[in-house]
Structure formats: C-alpha cells, structure tokens
Amino acid sequence: MTATVVDDLRAELPQGRVLVDPDVVAPYRRDEAPRAEAGRPVCVVRPRTAVEVQQVVQACLRHHVPVVPRGAGTGLSGGANAVEGCVVLSTEHMTAIREIDAVERLAVVEPGVVNDALRAACAERGLWYPPDPASAPWSTIGGNVATNAGGLCCVKYGVTRDYVLGLQLVTGTGELVRIGRRTAKGVAGYDLTGLLVGSEGTLGVITEVTVRLRPARDPERTVAGYFPSLAAAGRAVAAVAEAGLTPSALELIDRHALVAVDAWKHMGLSAEADAVLLGRTDAPGDAGEREAEELLACFTGAGATWAASSTDDEEAEALFSARKLAHPALERLGQVLTEDVCVPRGAVPDMLARIEEIGRRHDVRIATVAHAGDGNLHPVFVVPTGDDDARHRAETAFEEVLDAALGLGGTVTGEHGIGLLKRAGLVRELPAPVLAVHVAIKQALDPHGILNPGKVIACAPRS
Template sequence: MPVVSQLRESLPAEIVIDDPDVLATYAQDHGAWARVGKPACVVRARGTADVQAVVRACIATGTPVVARGAGTGLSGGANATDGCVVLSLDRLDRVLAIDPVERIAVVQPGVVNNDLRAAVAEHGLWYPPDPASAAWSTIGGNVATNAGGLCCVKYGVTREYVLGMEVVNGLGEIVRLGRRTAKGVAGYDLTALLVGSEGTLGIVTEVTLRLLPARLPEITVAAQFDTLGQAADAITGVARAGIVPSVLELLDAATLKAVDDWKNLGVSAEGNYMLLANTDVPGESGQREAAAMQRVFDDAGAGFSAIAGDQEEVDALFAARRLAYFALERHGPVITEDVCVPKAKVPAMIRRLEEISAEHDVYIATLAHAGDGNLHPCMPMPPDAGEDLQKRALAAFDDIIDAAIELGGTVTGEHGVGLLKMAGLAKELGPEVIAMHRAVKAALDPHGILNPGKIFT
C-alpha cells in the first residue's frame, strides 16, 4: 500500500497533506543551492503518537521520513528527498514543565527558542543557546543541528544543555534517553549522540533542558577597524589577555549597510569591520573587563572604540547581527559557510578568506562568532547570477572548507552537515571514522528510512 494511503488509514485526513503547493513550502530549508526532492506528503504531527505512526508506516513501505521544524536550517539537512514523508513538528509547541529547583525545562520540539527563553525568564532562569535565528528556529531544530549562537563563546552549544529526550527510534519505538538529575553516567551517552544527528538516528518528540540562573546585565564594547587583519588581531588579543567575553561578534560594513537598507536601524559603520563584545561579569570586575577589551581593540589598530552607554544603540547593533543573514538574502540566495578554527588561527583563516575572495572574484561577507573561532563567510548571489559566477562561488565554498581543515578546524561549528558539507566531512574525518558513523547509523536506523542521504553517503 502506498505510504500516503497507509497514513490516511491511521491518522486524521487533515494532517496528511499532499497538495503540491503546500508540499513546496515544506520541501526545503534555507540552505542555498542544496538539492531538493519532491515529497509524497507532509504530516503535521500533533503529538508523539502521530510521529510513531509515521515512522511505522515508513518502515512498512520503505519510505524515507524527513523531520522538519521551522525550516531555518542553512545546510539542507531538512530538505525533502523524492517520495519521502516530510514530518513537520511545528505543532508540537508546548513548554510542558519548568522546574526552578532542578533548573530544568521540559519542552516539545516545536517550541521556538525565544519563546522558551521568555517562559523560563518568568522563573528567574535562562536558556543560553541563542542562534541568530532564535526568534524563529525551534528547539527541535536546535537539537538536531547542535545549534550555537552568540553566547556560545562563554556558555557552550545546545548539547551542553540537553539532559534527556523522548525519541521515536528507527524501529518505530518510543524510548527515553538521558536523565533529569544533576549527575548521571549510566550507560552510553545516547542523548549526546542524538544531539547534532540531524534526524538521521531518531526523531525527537520531547526534550529536557538544563537551565541557568538569569544572567546579569551585560556591558558592550564596540570597535571599528579599517582592515580585516586588524579585527582578526583584536579577536586573538582578547583570548591572549585571558578574557572570556559573553559575546564577541564580527561584522563587515557591507553587511551592516545591508541591514540598514532593510530595517533602518542606524548601525552602518564608518570603518570596514566592526567587533561587538559583551561581558556579563558583575560589578566593578565587569567594568575592568570591558576596559581591558577596549584596550585590546585599540592596540590592534581600532579606528574607533567605545564602551556603550546607550542601551538603545546596543540593542540595534545586536539586532543587526541577528538579521545579517536575512538582510543579505533579500536580494538573492546566500551561500553560507559555517567553519570553525582554533582561536589562535582566526587571523590566518580570515586572511585566507580575503585571498579566496580575490582568487575567485566572489564577494564574501564576513560574519563570525569570533570569540570561539566560528566564522560564517557568506556569498550573496544576485537572482540573475550566471553559471560562471555560480561555479566560482561553489569553488570558493570548497576552498573555505579546505582552508579550515588545513588550519586544524572543522567544516561546521553549528549549522550541521546536511547536504552541503558531506564532502567536507569526509575530508575532515577520513574513511575509518566515516565507517564508524555508518555503523552507528545502520544500528540505530536498520531500515534506512531516517533522513537518508544526509551527513554522509
């Protein structure tokens, strides 16, 4: 029996959708130029039982199932394959519990990151992972890609906050992984294995998250630089000074102008590059840390630096950082990289970006979670980009990956591998480690239905 017919026998008709116009809206994420197939249908699950029914139907019919949250991914990890079932989890959007004593939250995967942050803030708590898409991306998608964000330089990525989860596994079983206790070392850490697995090892239907106490107000230091090299030296200088900022972000002037042209936030820079740094150290110690970062920026050649006193201006600058990708995307697709290198190699990687841009005659917008070495070189493409420009951009994409690996880095710091980084992952890990990945995949997805063709072939 075809999978759509089988699903309609076990699920309400209104949640099994095969209208071609609707399917097109669920078929891909924001990963520019990642291949996209035509799904057989979309199922908008209402709960774990629906997810289980979909997985069991896909096992019975040999149909791929691709789980999807808000579709904000940038690597093609949620893109449909031909004939698959796209399993949308956006309706599983409830915060099930917040425990201020244990400092945990239990949430469904469709909860939007910022909505969770607002909910726990009412209890004096904070959920640190904060991808730039936090206003739209869901916790399930954040877990699937092990998302990071601006605060990760000090507070780490999603995996460090996931204590446990409910999962529909590759056999169609509902299982619970992990714990709710502060400590626990029983058995393999399957929870950590599922985080970042991009829907290839199981479909997460509930997540238990570790929370921190509400953070103290931050102090922002901003600086502008004429050259990318100066900005890179400032980034390394912060690390050498022993400072761990709560945020350290890099934007180029063209990107800030793109945001201003769109949102008129008044953030366009006079210099070519801007660094935004925060410290959340309390009291006078925080003031001293902010002053120390400003000295580092000045020593690196900043044309302008200041400790911000205007909160409205600070909010505008950080809004610009979060909107940067979307501002670049307004005029056409954006090929987005997500490489991460050791902090000491950030200057070398940034200089290599300049060389790659010149070698391929491709504009590269420079964005970075600079404090942890996670760079997001973006190549905006005009809608009428010809074949030659596309080839040059893709060649630059490959060179950026190669440069990161050569510098001891990784092909992805937070966006995931998806479709766009598979060749790079093979280079980074080598055949022996890829074989280990395949063995794990075969063990946990014996029918080969969970988001096949992603991460590695």
C-alpha cells in the same frame, strides 16, 4: 489495490494531519539552503503527539518509505530537505512547554517549541536557556537539537549539546524510547543523548527534549570597536583570547555586511569602519567593569580607530541588531550561500585573510560575519540572481574556504550541520576509520535506512 503509505497514514491518524495538496506540500520540500537539492515528498504529516510520530515511522517502515523530520525549516545546510518519495514529518504543531522546574533548573518541551518562546517562559521564572542562534525568533528546539545549534553567547555558555539532559524519540525501528536523565549527574551507559544531538534526524525522530537551565544573569555591558581592516579586527579577537578573557559575546561584522545593512536600514555604520567588533560582558559588578575595560584595551591595542564601552542600552542593542540583520540584508542583494567554518581562536586572523584572498581570486563577493569569540566564522557568498558563472565561482570558493579552515586545524561546520552541502567536507575532515564508525552507528540505529537518508553520511540502506 495495495494500500499506499498515504492510505495507511490517513487511516491511522486524525483528520487533517496528512497533507497531499502539491501547493501546500511545496514549502515543506526544503530549508533555507538554496544550493541543496530537494525531492518531492508523497505527503507532509503534522503529528501532535509522540504516539502519532511513532505511527508515522511505523507506517513508513511497513512501506519502506523514507522519513524526513522537519522543524521550522530555518537550516542552512539542506538537512531538512525532502528526498524523492519521502514522508516529511513536521513537528510544527508539537509546541507544548510541559514543565519548567525552578528547583532542578530544567525544562521539558516538545520539539516544535520556538527557541525564543522557551527563553521567554524561562525568564518569567527567573531562569535562562542560553543557546541563542540568530534564528531564535523562528527556529525550534527540535531543530536546534538536531543541528546542535549555537549562537551569540555560546562563546561563554556553550552550545545546545551542553544543555540537553534527555530526549524522547522514535527510533529507526519504530520504538518510542527515552534516553538521558533529569539528574545533575548520570553516567549509566553510553551517552546516547549526546550522540543524538547534532544527528540531523538521521538516528531518531525527537518527540520531547529535557534541557538544563541557568539562573537569570546580570545585565550585560557592551564594548564596540571600529576597525580599518578585517585583519585588524581579527588581531583584536586573538588579543581577547590571549588575554584570557571570556566575554558573553564577541561578534564580528565586515564591510560587505555593514554596507548591506546600511543600504537597508540606513544605520551609517559602513561610513565609520571596514569592520565592527562587538563584545559583551555579563560579569557582575566591578568584575564586569574590569572585563569591559580589558576588552576595550584589546580593541585599541589591535588598531581600532574608535572603541568605547556603551552605557546606553538602546545604542548597544542597535549595534547588535546590525549583526542579526546582516544575513537578511545580504539576501536582498542576490542568492546567498552561507559558510559555517570554525577555527581555533588564535587562527581567526589567518582565516579572515584567507577568506578575503579566496574572494578576490574568484571574483566573488564574500561578506563575513562571525561568532568571533569562539572562532566560528560565517562567510556569506553573494551571487547575483541568474548569474550562473558567478554561482559556479562561488561554489568553488565555498569548497576552498572549507579546505582553508581544515588547514588551520578547524572544522567544516561549527553549528549549521552537515546536511547535504557539507558531506564532501566531512569526508575531507574525518579519517576513513572514523567515517566507518559513523556508518556503523547509522546502520545500527536505522537498520532499514529510512531516517533522513542521504544526509550527513552516505550509507546504503538495508532491507
């Protein structure tokens, strides 16, 4: 009898690495995107070393079986969803922080290291790893790299790609290679590291990441504003940009999200405002005081009904906790579909207005939270469980929000990735010659088409 890929994997890998029990395998089929389809894997493999990852890919090559890399499964676009008959490769047991170099200000980690765990380890050395997605307590560095994750402080400090110096990975031909550098500068050859960041496991399986670090920063000051409408909050965001300010965070929460948080945590915010804007500055000393005052002036000038600079750390953290609680609070109300568009900062007021109009026209509840400082908006479509008509209306509204963002000079995804849900949006955003370049890159780096097929870009596999 011909050996299967599962037989080969069991023969080559240590005991316990290969999971086939349907009940154990089931949670690995999909990420957090409820609308994205998911196939049935033949098994889940949980390697512990880069060589074991290489063995998995090589076995899949021999059997022409797809490989779907998976981190913590916190994605929101279906990028980690299984395809039928695949091997799911989970990096959850590759959790070593191999090195933190205070002189070179870098860290070397395995892909299964949780974001917050890396940040905590760096803090012990007086260093800081800035990318901080809302999923930081659970999401892994490998997944963050695969989706080029952002977060609250990316308005000032950038996204994951800005911090990845080098990678070790297994290629689509089964080779274990290193790309990138450890030095402060380096322009030898093409920027393959930058190419791999955000590629969602379609161009290689990441086995190690070298990231740059920053010195620990000064304590932040928080400025909060309550607004009578989403439009007024949007004007405040535009005013901050026009004033030339670069806060360390600028977050928006609309009334729908505030009501959901209040219903869960009883914080009382929705009784005070239709929208809340939260700004932070980490500029040192007097410069921080001035920036906080300027943020305050932007808020009041745009029509805030109340605005203040907080001197109470607990109060400030409570306000930001409302922002972080918004998504799980909305999930308590039904099935949610989360958008991730990004527009120029000056277009934020127009984009917020268009989201509201789309929601009214389709009779869909859309709660909007946003990394407003860099124009990255997360409209969350809330659909009552079991209401198929509402789900169809939400799906139509979802696509219209994508088109609205593109019409304002924006993009269909700021940080969640294309995965399965945004493939049609990618086609609308990129011209045909650029899409052809994407296909050519995919075919060059994954000539047999086994790495996370069907994600990001449609590309026929080659034998």
